[in-house]
Amino acid sequence: MSVGYLACSFDMLNVRDLELIAQARALCTRLVAGVFSDEFITDVYGRAPLVPLHDRVALLSHIRGVDEVVVHSGSEPAISSDDTVLFCVSDDVVQVEGDYVITLVPNRETSSRLLQNALNPLPRSAVA
Secondary structure (H helix, E strand, O other), X not given: OOEEEEEEOOOOOOHHHHHHHHHHHOXXXXXXXXXXXXXXXXXXXXXXXXXXXXXXXXXXXXXXXXXXXXXXXXXXXXXXXXXXXXXXXXXXXXXXOOOOEEEEOOOOOOOHHHHHHHHOOOOHHHXX
């Protein structure tokens, strides 16, 4: 495979994200990371990301194995060509369909959503 495209929120970058990037990179010669826009994350997951888009893009641009970073703001991949394979993550609510789709299975249970839920304050009724 020539070009791989992995789109995720990459909010609160963690070891699970790094492992998914390594899995994807091992299956292609060039990896493009699609970072979900703040609006897309809010629409899909029902809450805004903790780390702003420009910071997530900057972080991903420094990760070994990531050749390009683009903003993913809709249901369609931010890149397309005949030699692109799309990667999706088995436990993510955002799934892609197409002729060239590979599902990645995370080896770690840590995820941005789990971290964000752990950091959310208790509901006001629980504090009172």
